Amino acid sequence: MDLKMDFLTRLSKALAKQFGSNCEVVIHDLNKASLESSIVAIENGHVTNRKVGDEPSPVVIEALAKKPEEVEDRLAYLTEVEGKMIKSSTVYIRDEDGNISGALEINYDISPMVVFERQLKDFVSIDTAEAQESTYVHNDVNSLLDDLVKRAVKMVGRPVAYMTREDKIKAIHFLNEHGAFLITKSGDKISNYFGISKYTMYSYLDKERAE
Numbered sequence: 001m002d003l004k005m006d007f008l009t010r011l012s013k014a015l016a017k018q019f020g021s022n023c024e025v026v027i028h029d030l031n032k033a034s035l036e037s038s039i040v041a042i043e044n045g046h047v048t049n050r051k052v053g054d055e056p057s058p059v060v061i062e063a064l065a066k067k068p069e070e071v072e073d074r075l076a077y078l079t080e081v082e083g084k085m086i087k088s089s090t091v092y093i094r095d096e097d098g099n100i101s102g103a104l105e106i107n108y109d110i111s112p113m114v115v116f117e118r119q120l121k122d123f124v125s126i127d128t129a130e131a132q133e134s135t136y137v138h139n140d141v142n143s144l145l146d147d148l149v150k151r152a153v154k155m156v157g158r159p160v161a162y163m164t165r166e167d168k169i170k171a172i173h174f175l176n177e178h179g180a181f182l183i184t185k186s187g188d189k190i191s192n193y194f195g196i197s198k199y200t201m202y203s204y205l206d207k208e209r210a211e
Helices: 003-019 058-064 111-124 141-156 165-177 186-193 198-210
Strands: 023-029 039-043 074-081 084-094 100-109
Touching: 003 023, 003 039, 003 100, 058 074, 058 084, 058 100, 084 111, 141 165, 141 186, 165 198, 186 198
Parallel strands: none
Antiparallel strands: 023 039, 023 100, 074 084, 084 100
């Protein structure tokens, strides 16, 4: 075994060990007289049900039909093997003249992850009507009040400096509906933030109650 093949064999073992049993690593010797038996080393061959002495994948065969200078590595592409979803990468090995002499394939069975992803999406999906406004959790009332003020401004859709009287009334109503005025001394902070007196602020609230 030459030094290059020794390194590639050890590398394939390391990659398979690092990423576990769902990770197949294959080494092809493309200098062999018969390409039908190009696989000279393989780890976790159960992923694609291949073994030493088997033929290369269609991706490798297609590459060999091209001129060496036209061939590029194929990284992170999807293939399907007997119903499994496989994330693959193929790196070509070249000799001193630039000709392709081998290939290193990494095939990772992501089928369990795809199933989990679908289950997770189903689990975290929420009704669109209920998704318009999230519930926030805060460690203290001050951060809660700050957040409510930010949400009120976002609801209005413009910075305080550009708010009209009607905009500020909408913001004050929003804060009242979400319990902001139940927080101690919130009136001072809210009136200062919106640049209005406490009297004006409470007149907005009185107007809401009257309506």
